[in-house]
Amino acid sequence: MSAQEYVTLEQCQQWAISQTSANVQKDLNEQILKTNLNNESSYLFPKLSINGRFSYGNVDVSYPHPWADDVNMARMQYHIGLDFEQVLFEGFRMHFGRQFARLQNEAEIAKIDLSLNEVKDKIVSIYLNLLIVDKQMGIIKSVQNTYDEQIKRLNVMLQEGVIPQNTLSQLEVEALKMQQTYDELQANRESLVSTLEILTGKDFSHTEFLMPNLPDVDNLDTNARLEYKLFDNQMRQMDFQRKIYLSNSLPKVALFATGGYGRPDYQFYLSHPDWYYLAGVTLKVPLIDWARSSGFGKVIDIQKEVLASQEADFRKSNMIAIQEKQNEIVRIEKLIQLDSSITAKYAELTKTYSGQLANGTITVFDYIKQHNDELQSRMNQELHHIQLLKAKYELMALKGIL
Template identity: 20%
Template sequence: MDMKRAILSLAFLFAAALTHAQLTLDECRRSAQENYPLVRRYGLIEKAREYDLSNAGKGYLPQFSLSGKATYQSDITQLPVEIPGVDIKTAPKDQYQVMLELQQTIWDGGDIRARKRLTRAASDVELEQQNVDMYALNDRVNQIFFGILLLDEQLKQNGLLQDDLKRTHKQVSDYIANGIASQSDLDAVSVELLNTRQHRIELEASRRAYMNMLSAFIGKEIPGSVSLQKPALEEMESAGVNNRPELRLFDARNEQLRVQEATLNARLMPRFGLFVQGAYGNPGLNMLKDEFNAYYMAGVRMVWNFGSLYTLKNDRRRIDNSRREIETGREVFLFNTRLQETGQHAGIVSMRRQMEDDDEIIRLRGNIRRAAEAKVENGTLTVTDMLREITNENLARQTKALHEVQLLMNLCQLKYTLNN
């Protein structure tokens, strides 16, 4: 396993190098699915199915049984007549028997076939439940992936703000030399620059924590040179068709109930089989012979058990009740999914509308910032007011970047909700 994981890690790093050291969302989700410990349950489910089917099929094999008994009885069979001069022996009151019996099923009323179908149906339910559990992993990877993208955008805007503040620091230094600004103005710029650097340290620490979580999920160490590739908008578009694995789980459970109902009918059928008995005991088949003898018996046996008729009606009612519970669960799931889809659609529309004005806001904030710099140079505006406009322009750029990532995240969440 360690060697396999090492090979996969090397392949992962090689693929990352070929793609300009960028890691996509689909690659992360695939790796997380392969690395998650629960993935091993797929093989366990398949093995359990094979074992159960094999065991059910062995019901057609000959069945051997060995039995023995020793008894003492209060009376024995006697002839009601006496023949002069003839000693008629009778069986002893203490009797012994050892028997080996072979049974071969001819027809079991469809019970073995029903058990095989029930095994497959139960295995399908387990498999679909496994798919549901594994699908939920995608949402956790999505949250971490877009959290890192958002931090990357914030770090990018933080770098731009530091560049602006450094440029402003040089300008204010020149203003001091020209008598336009004072040392306190330069100190104010320095404080803003230090605050921005501190914020960057916080953002970088958060990004490292998120990257460590992503590495744990995908089971591979992500080098610092590897960045996350932002998904394209067209890749996030989804059709309005619900294809969640939970729906297939509901179908599998309904099929399991249908097979269980068919199994009830098989329990009502008679069973036919062959048998051969070989025994040694006293008495043998001749009950009037007081000695140990070996004997055998062969024939055809029919067994028809009517006991299941007592519970048949309640068993069917229980299955119908379970079927209604499944349908109720399906309706609740679809209702909640439609609510999520409606809210996510509204969020996507709102985000698109907000993004329409982001570029214009940034352009206007840039004009205001440049006007503030000119006023400071002319001595009609304080450096503090100019810093506020620089911060406002940076916030406008951050808001645009935030909207872009949030739109992608909302689209991705809608794809997860519908599994498109």
């Protein structure tokens, strides 16, 4: 950062985001999504398995018919073969499962983006507090310069015997108090800069923080918050959970084939080993799962009602917060309208008091009080401007625009 003298709020936000693990998390979630999609597609993958069996019975099995006296099943039986199955229709289980996996991934990405918004909010707070401290330090430095000039003038007057020593001492004490306040602000600034450096991974030792422009918040959409996207996502997830469960109650169609070598083969009455095979189509139609599916659907409906009520409560509280923040912005804007006039009046009075102090018509206490009043008015003017900035950024956050 030594080569860059000026920094903006937006730059700090981007640097802070780059320091988080958000991109890594998003990449990992993409890998999880690909794996889940592949797992859901596996329902249509062909299945091939090896099966074998060996058995020995303690009695001979024969047919109880005179014409079948010569037909006896062997006591020792064995076979080894391959079983193959290819699903043709699985009740749309794969389609619904893949859609559900995508929705889960979208929800995780939205949660990561929400965490990034929290980082942005934190940067805004630190950055604006830094600006307030910088403005206060600048104002106090200006007052210190004025005090130094007054102390020099009073020193001359003291040497000429015009004023007593305590008049000069009182102003010197006030100058020391100003230095004390300046040192406190300097320590506060160093703490804020240190925090900002940790969050952004940058060095701000020789950096000036630029004042951001007032954002336009009048025409922003109030429905852009990521929380609304999450509510909608959860609703759709529940719909697909229902569809996935219902798919278990739909007919299933598959090709099958089995073959191998064994004793006996499909001619069970022959005791010699031989090759065998069988192929065909299977159809499975669940008959008693509809009642369970209906109950599961009712549970989903209730969960959706609960989620809808939670969304309504969140929307209501957010609208209240937006209205309160808009009222705060209006209040601060009214204060700012008079700040310039108030500060100008105080500056005129301070100039008058300075001359009166030199003439001895007022005490140094009167001058210090007047100077402190001007100092407070100047600080209020700067504070109100940054408070307005902060309120508008907070309104942007409430509307989901950062």
